[in-house]
Amino acid sequence: MSVPPPDPPPEQPGPPGPYPESPQELYLDPEVLAQELAQELLGDPLDEIDGADASSVDVAAECDLGLSLLQGPHEQRMQGLRIFCEHRDPRAVPLLLPLLSASCPILRMSAVYALGRNPSPQAVAPLLSLLGGDDNGYVRKAVAWSLGNYPDAPVLNPLIRALQVDIAAVRLWAASSLADAGGTGPAKADPAAAQLLLSLRIDSEPAVRSNSAWGLGRLYPDLVEPRQRDVVESLLHAMLHDAESGVRDEARLALEQLEQPEVLERLQTLVDEGLLA
Numbered sequence: 712m713s714v715p716p717p718d719p720p721p722e723q724p725g726p727p728g729p730y731p732e733s734p735q736e737l738y739l740d741p742e743v744l745a746q747e748l749a750q751e752l753l754g755d756p757l758d759e760i761d762g763a764d765a766s767s768v769d770v771a772a773e774c775d776l777g778l779s780l781l782q783g784p785h786e787q788r789m790q791g792l793r794i795f796c797e798h799r800d801p802r803a804v805p806l807l808l809p810l811l812s813a814s815c816p817i818l819r820m821s822a823v824y825a826l827g828r829n830p831s832p833q834a835v836a837p838l839l840s841l842l843g844g845d846d847n848g849y850v851r852k853a854v855a856w857s858l859g860n861y862p863d864a865p866v867l868n869p870l871i872r873a874l875q876v877d878i879a880a881v882r883l884w885a886a887s888s889l890a891d892a893g894g895t896g897p898a899k900a901d902p903a904a905a906q907l908l909l910s911l912r913i914d915s916e917p918a919v920r921s922n923s924a925w926g927l928g929r930l931y932p933d934l935v936e937p938r939q940r941d942v943v944e945s946l947l948h949a950m951l952h953d954a955e956s957g958v959r960d961e962a963r964l965a966l967e968q969l970e971q972p973e974v975l976e977r978l979q980t981l982v983d984e985g986l987l988a
Contacts, residue, residue, distance in 0.1 A: 811841060827856055883916070889926055900938075924961040
């Protein structure tokens with residue numbers, strides 16, 4: 712999965728106070744939990760996933776340790792979850808699935824990321840349930856990311872729904888994952904592109920618009936006319952008129968990466984006319 716731009720902090724009420732001494736207090740205070748989740752190493756999958764370069768022997772030993780840790784108390788489970796956010800091992804799946812219903816949102820979020828790293832058909836239904844019903848935005852954000860690794864599962868419509876109605880951080884990852892979920896052929900690419908086109912035009916969060924532009928560039932080869940033409944025109948409009956420079960830059964990059972001669976010619980004309988640097 713390609714790496715989209717970093718996301719803004721999820722929409723959470725008010726700045727949290729200092730951390731309590733007791734983990735039990737942490738779980739009972741949603742504002743403190745929000746800060747803890749934001750600062751957890753597992754809080755962004757990009758911080759951990761694909762970050763290690765170890766030998767196969769070392770990985771096997773670490774996975775063996777991780778399996779043992781997942782069966783221990785809370786702190787050991789957290790260590791085990793970190794391992795399976797870095798490494799794939801099908802033996803972990805039966806131990807990860809029960810954690811999706813843990814009362815602690817940190818455990819749920821971490822298990823979601825680990826199941827994004829270790830996709831399993833058994834995880835699809837509980838992940839979709841969390842995306843639609845979990846009351847913690849960090850957990851839903853994790854699900855929106857993880858579902859990008861389930862492109863053959865029925866995740867398209869739930870991701871479209873999340874991109875329409877959820878908080879900014881969830882919408883951002885839903886936009887990214889739609890590029891993966893829709894990239895399996897025209898039947899899925901077209902509805903995914905339709906929602907990304909809408910989000911590129913109307914979403915209030917620049918990072919979501921930026922990821923929508925990125926996703927449209929990814930989906931372009933799987934689209935047919937006239938949708939390809941819609942994508943080009945919408946990216947050109949965003950490149951020239953979006954209020955945020957990051958969105959304009961992402962739209963231009965997406966257009967350049969299409970490697971379509973007529974699109975590159977239009978870009979060069981805009982440069983010649985002084986409308987682009």
